[in-house]
Amino acid sequence: xxxxxxxxxxxxxxxxxxxxxxxxxxxxxxxxxxxxxxxxxxxxxxxxxxxxxxxxxxxxxxxxxxxxxxxxxxxxxxxxxxxxxxxxxxxxxxxxxxxxxxxxxxxxxxxxxxxxxxxxxxxxxxxxxxxxxxxxxxxxxxxxxxxxxxxxxxxxxxxxxxxxxxxxxxxxxxxxxxxxxxxxxxxxxxxxxxxxxxxxxxxxxxxxxxxxxxxxxxxx
Numbered sequence: 001x002x003x004x005x006x007x008x009x010x011x012x013x014x015x016x017x018x019x020x021x022x023x024x025x026x027x028x029x030x031x032x033x034x035x036x037x038x039x040x041x042x043x044x045x046x047x048x049x050x051x052x053x054x055x056x057x058x059x060x061x062x063x064x065x066x067x068x069x070x071x072x073x074x075x076x077x078x079x080x081x082x083x084x085x086x087x088x089x090x091x092x093x094x095x096x097x098x099x100x101x102x103x104x105x106x107x108x109x110x111x112x113x114x115x116x117x118x119x120x121x122x123x124x125x126x127x128x129x130x131x132x133x134x135x136x137x138x139x140x141x142x143x144x145x146x147x148x149x150x151x152x153x154x155x156x157x158x159x160x161x162x163x164x165x166x167x168x169x170x171x172x173x174x175x176x177x178x179x180x181x182x183x184x185x186x187x188x189x190x191x192x193x194x195x196x197x198x199x200x201x202x203x204x205x206x207x208x209x210x211x212x213x214x215x216x217x218x219x220x
Contacts, residue, residue: 033078037081039071042084042088051064104139106122110141
């Protein structure tokens, strides 16, 4: 049953408009594929990474970052440059895992963070729970290639202060567990301890040792 307000011409125009939108969408999608098929996905990835590192981007940079993210998502969704992108991402993940493993490595005395009392393992400090933002040094071993030299205090030169002879003082105590000599049983063998107790040869028994000749006396 046809409604009273039904218009065949309006329905035809509506269907034509939907069909036209679908054609435009397919054309736009195909144009996007052709455009990004000739683009370098690795360069696009680094452009996104560079813009993401900007602390306070301007509106133009934000708009460009949004467009590049859409292009990168389109490449991954439609599997454009699939082999190149997959190999690139896999290699980056391997490098990231190796860097994190190297950062977690405990270097002990060879670490720049080593302290015999506070940090004997040379562990890299965790700055995530600190109130202020600190940039921790990488987990690099000693000796460091580049050293920073400081100028001598002119007041020391003026007063002609000379340091005392001998080694400089230490403001920490030595860790006992890393300097203790390991025990080697072969160097100092001990005699086995007998489970039975032997009396000395010059021991003389007394009446107090047994109850056989004990007599009890009482004044009562």
